[in-house]
Amino acid sequence: MYDFAYHKASSVADAAAKAKGNDDAKFMAGGQTLIPTLKQRLARPSDVIDLAAIADLKSIAAGGGAVTLGAMATHASVAASADVKKAIPALAALAEGIGDPQVRNRGTVGGSVANNDPAADYPAAVLGLGATIHTDQRQIAADDFFLSVFTTALNPGELITRISFPVPEKAAYVKFPSPASRYAMIGVFVAKTAKGARVVVTGAGNGVIRIKSMEAALDKAWSAASLDGIAVSASACNGDIHGSSEYRAHLISVMAKRAVAAAG
Amino acid sequence: MGADGIGAAVRRKEDVRFLTGRGTYTDDISRHGQTHAYIVRSSQPHAAIKRIDTSKALAAPGVVAVFTGADMAADGVGGLPCGWLIKNKDGSPMKEPAHPPLVVDRVRHVGDQVAVVIAETKAQAKDAAELVEIDFEPLPAVVDSLDALKAAAPQVHGDAAPGNLCYDWELGDKAAVDAAFAKAHKVAKIDLFNNRLIPNAMEPRAATGDYDPASGDYTLYTTSQNPHVIRLLMGAFVLHIPESKLRVYAPDVGGGFGSKIYHYAEEAIVTWAAGKLKRPVRWTADRSESFMSDAHGRDHHSHAELALDKDGKFLALRVATVANMGAYLSTFASCIPTYLYATLLAGVYTTPAIYAEVKAVFTNTVPVDAYRGAGRPEATFLIERLVDIAAKEMGMDRVEIRRRNFIPTDAFPYQTPVALQYDSGDYFSTLEQAQKTADWTGFEARRAEAKKRGKLRGIGVSTYLEACGIAPSNIAGALGARAGLYEAATVRVHPTGSVTILTGSHSHGQGHETTFAQVVAETLGIGIDQIDVVHGDTNKIPFGMGTYGSRSLAVGGTAIVKALDKVVNKAKKIAAHLLEASVNDIEFKDGKFTVVGTDKSKTFGEIALTAYVPHNYPLEELEPGLEENAFYDPKNFTFPGGCHIAEVEIDPDTGVTKVVNFTAVDDVGRVINPMIVEGQVQGGVAQGIGQALLENCVYDKSGQLITGSYMDYAMPRADDLPSIGVATHVTLCTHNPLGVKGCGEVGAIGSPPAVINAVVDALKDHGVTHMDMPASPQKVWSVINGARRMAAE
Structure with a gap:
């Protein structure tokens, strides 16, 4: 770990003020990506601005046809929330399946979404449910948010404050973990929403992607059988030692069917 | 009792x-005035070092010293020795290229030690290490042992090991084997690769050197399985310190699995540096260093043939193995694919003639040495896979062909054709007990039930034997050991x-x-x-x-x-x-x-x-x-053996293999503490299942280590493992007073072939007769998918 200046922000405004004009500053939410990155000397921020003390970012609320998670809501708190389990059980189950207990007790939804790891779970739910990302400056629709690997629509110094997930009619998330890291080698989030079906894949490529051919099939008839014969091109997928692009493309079909079946 | x-x-x-939390591990020991060492390691798989500039690092805050291989060489520091001399077929000695603790002019694998930075704090040492400037001139690298034997292969040690060959060794009666094959009814064949593993002890290696200028006494605190061996090797061969002036202390050690047997460079570096600086010097590996500097295990390419008569009796076994030594000879590397491997090729069977030839090869990879089982898992995997293939060739039942070839229970002591004489065993009883516990006869019903759920279920058996209790010193010495045992x-x-x-x-x-x-x-x-x-x-x-x-x-x-x-x-x-x-x-x-x-x-x-x-x-x-x-000094090796039965279910849609039942019935001789034996066997089986389904060390063609962290190296986790049933069936060792044989490695030796035999059984309708480890989801899916495609065409 290289030296850096540590700041504990007292409010969203305080955090933004501390980051202002400093491109080498980093916000820290749960730190579950940032801390290992620092320890391996893969990042060298001048300043780390810790968001942990900002109490009003931790809220979890359901109502008005949506579940709204404060950016600093931990995976464990989302997984355990009766409101989330009742309104969008798939979201609670997704949170329950992230990492291990240590990661779930520290890691946050805002941190995960802002980081946009191409194998992270939360971005699949954000895009799959057509969520809205609220920042200290504006609102961003999920469809406009995830740009590329570790890249989002957030401006430098812009801070996610909460994420609002519309309650779908049905949804489920099924992932195939990497045998080594247990990150999603393929994760598929499916949702039947008022605006139509969504099928979102994480782990395959440079970030979350929608499989529109599958969405169209599910719009016609919501059943796993509707996905029979719909193949995903291997060219949409990356490959590594644990999963070639061809294998990953195959897993998308398998996991999508399982997710639809699980959603009921 | x-x-x-x-x-x-x-x-x-x-x-x-x-x-x-009250154990005392090496890293828990603090010495007054201690300094912290950080090893500058090679990022290059193979390169000449044109220049090392340590001046900026020396000027960095808190830095006490920066040393390179030239400094150690100038002090007369010797190379790390190999403890076992293997002779070639023609009687000439194996090649032993120099293995300096810090390299002088060439790096040979990613992680090779180039320099050491010693500072007041570990962070300062690490900061300064980034300022050590090394001009590498990259050289072509070779990682696979078969590639290393090719004529145009990059040469890891040049003239010190022409053709990258460490030795070309043989054991057994070639003429008798050839004669037996000439009259064989059938021949079963296999080509296999026994996958390279990274040990991953929970506690990383650590070493602290201390020197008392008043007495001239050195102390090395280290994570070792054998402190006297380290004292002997480091004192006599590397640092030339009289044993009366050198204390080696290995306190609580958090797992070894073989990887902490060897004398490592860092031990010599911190001890030597402590003497130079007259201050304690401590070093603890971070996990990334462990991946690229702990000796790896296995990594064998083998071709084997088994000659059978018309009744399925084994007539002869012929084995050719190429063993990857990595870039240098680790302390006991040379004896693992020879005297701890080929001598085990009789297994539990009466095969009357066996011939094995083993080529050991240098590559631009981390040195390979003993890892839980050490040669015996490689032998067992080869035999137990080949026996299953032989059963298929003969149209015989897998268990029946084993029973027909078992060494009879009244035939002990039994002299094998590959040097060992087994003192006791009862392979029929361990097999029968395991079959009964695993409900072998009820398996087809379980397979049918699984099929209804869309799963492919398979069962596999391994009847194995190993040699422990190394070793009668006179025999080991005659075979090349450079130490008593x-x-x-x-x-x-x-x-x-x-x-x-x-x-x-x-x-x-x-x-x-x-x-x-x-x-x-x-x-x-x-x-x-x-x-x-x-x-x-x-x-x-x-x-x-x-x-x-x-x-x-x-x-x-x-x-x-x-x-x-x-x-x-x-x-x-x-x-x-x-x-x-x-x-x-x-x-x-x-x-x-x-x-x-x-x-x-x-x-x-x-x-x-x-x-x-x-x-x-x-x-x-x-x-x-x-x-x-x-x-x-033992009179003979001991020979634990037994039977492992694995039952697996494969999800054909994803290729995921789950071990759903595992039964181990082992003869470990007299059991002193059954709870500890159960734990040792379960731990070994967990590692064996890890090798069979998950673990795999991968280098890319250029020599970079792909599986350099847990992001890519798949360690078995609790939920990858079934409940492991462990039982013992005891025959006493006849030549030690306790009648004990050993239980530390049986799990890792017996289980991998049981698992793969089960995987192959589950996939038998897909034309599969062998699968190399690990049977990863991707590999299994590819086989199933390939068979489906062929069926569709």
Whole structure:
């Protein structure tokens, strides 16, 4: 770990003020990506601005046809929330399946979404449910948010404050973990929403992607059988030692069917 | 048997400190005035070093020193030695290229040690390490051992090992094997690759060197399985320090699995640097360093053929293996694919003729050495896969072909055609017990039920044998070992009757403090709370060879028993004096010395006190005190064996293989603590399942380590494993007094072929006859998908 200046922000405004004009500053939410990155000397921020003390970012609320998670809501708190389990059980189950207990007790939804790891779970739910990302400056629709690997629509110094997930009619998330890291080698989030079906894949490529051919099939008839014969091109997928692009493309079909079946 | 004597499942004495965080590991030891070392490692798989500039690093805050290979060479520091000389087919010695602790002008693998930065803090050392400038001139690299043998292959050591060949060795009667193949009814064949593994002990390696300028004494605190071996090798060959001036202390060690047997560069570096700087120098590997500097395991390419007669009897076995040594010879690397591998190729079978040839090859990878099982898992995997293939060739049942070729239970001692003589075993009983426990006969019903759920279910059996208790020193010496392989023990009885055992064995997870205490408790009739076991400190313990190859109880335990015999014999003489009887009339039982046929007796404690307060004592005939040493050199290896049965279910849609049942019935000889044996077997099976389904060290073609962290190297986790049923069926070892054989490695040896045999059985309708490890989801899916595609076309 290289030296850096540590700041504990007292409010969203305080955090933004501390980051202002400093491109080498980093916000820290749960730190579950940032801390290992620092320890391996893969990042060298001048300043780390810790968001942990900002109490009003931790809220979890359901109502008005949506579940709204404060950016600093931990995976464990989302997984355990009766409101989330009742309104969008798939979201609670997704949170329950992230990492291990240590990661779930520290890691946050805002941190995960802002980081946009191409194998992270939360971005699949954000895009799959057509969520809205609220920042200290504006609102961003999920469809406009995830740009590329570790890249989002957030401006430098812009801070996610909460994420609002519309309650779908049905949804489920099924992932195939990497045998080594247990990150999603393929994760598929499916949702039947008022605006139509969504099928979102994480782990395959440079970030979350929608499989529109599958969405169209599910719009016609919501059943796993509707996905029979719909193949995903291997060219949409990356490959590594644990999963070639061809294998990953195959897993998308398998996991999508399982997710639809699980959603009921 | 006493309440905590032999056979009792007593809880491990050492677990109180381990489970409450009160263990003392090497990294827990702080020395006054200590400095911190950070090793600058090669980022290059193979490169010439044109220039090293340490000036900026030396000027960095807190830096005490920066040393390179040139500094060590200038001081006359020697290379890291190899402990076993293997001879080529023509009798010439193997190639032993130089292995300096810090390289001088060339790096040969990613992670090779280039320089050491020593600073007041670890962070300062790490900061400064980034300022060491190294001009590398990259050279082509080779990672696969078969590639390394090709004519145009990059040369890892140039003229020091032409063609990258370390040795070309053979064992067995080639003419007899050729003759048997000529009249064979059928020949079963296999080509396989035994996957390279990274050990991943929970505690990373660590070493602290200390030097006392007043006395000239050096101390090395290190994560070692055998501190005396390290003292011998480092003192005599590398740093030229007299053993009387060098203490090596391996305190609590958090797992070794073989990887902490060897003398590593860092041990020599910190000890030498402590002498230069006259300050303690400490080093602890981070996990990334462990991946690229702990000796790896396995990595064999093999082709094997088994000749059978018309009844399925094995006539002869022919094996050709290419073993990857990595970039340098690690301490025992040379003996693993030879005398710990080819000598095991008879397995549990009566195969009358066996011939093996082994080429050991240098590559631009981390050195390879013993890893739990060490050569024996490689032999077992080859035999047990080949036997399944032979059954298929013959149209015979897999179990029947094994039974037909088992060494009969009344044929012991049994001389194999590959040097070893087995003393005892009963392979029929372990097989039958395992089949019964695993409900072998009910399997087809379970397969049919799984099929209804869309799953492919398979069952696999492995009937294995291994050799432990290394080793009779004269035999090992004749085969090239450069050390003796006895063990030593001291039994120190204290005046009030409590006992300290000082052992040359080393416990790094095995539970010696309990098992050895149970042996003593059984003999002396005292409770294990009265017995302490000391190991790991060369300034305390007698010269012993340490722990590996499941040797601790068979060899180290026997040394303790022999020292106990001396203690009891002397105590009998003291008792005879006190009881005014002839020593021949003294009987020792349950902690009491009794005059036979009378009620006159003395307790063990009374005798101990008398020995140290010798007021009424035969001082003319007997020395006071009660402390005895013994060295024990084993008469033979021990031969644990048994049967492992794995049952798997494969999800054909994803290729995921789950081990749903696992049964191990092992003959480990007499069981001292069944709970510890169960734990050792379960741990070994977990590693075996890890090798079979998950673990795989991967380099890319250029020589970069792809699996350099847990992001890519798949370690087995609890939810990858089934509940593992462990049972024992005992035949006693005939040549040690405890009748023990060893249990540390059986799990890792017996289980991989059982799992792969089950996977192949599950996939038999997909045209699969063999699958190399690991049977990863991707690999299994590819096979199923390929078969489906072919069926569709």
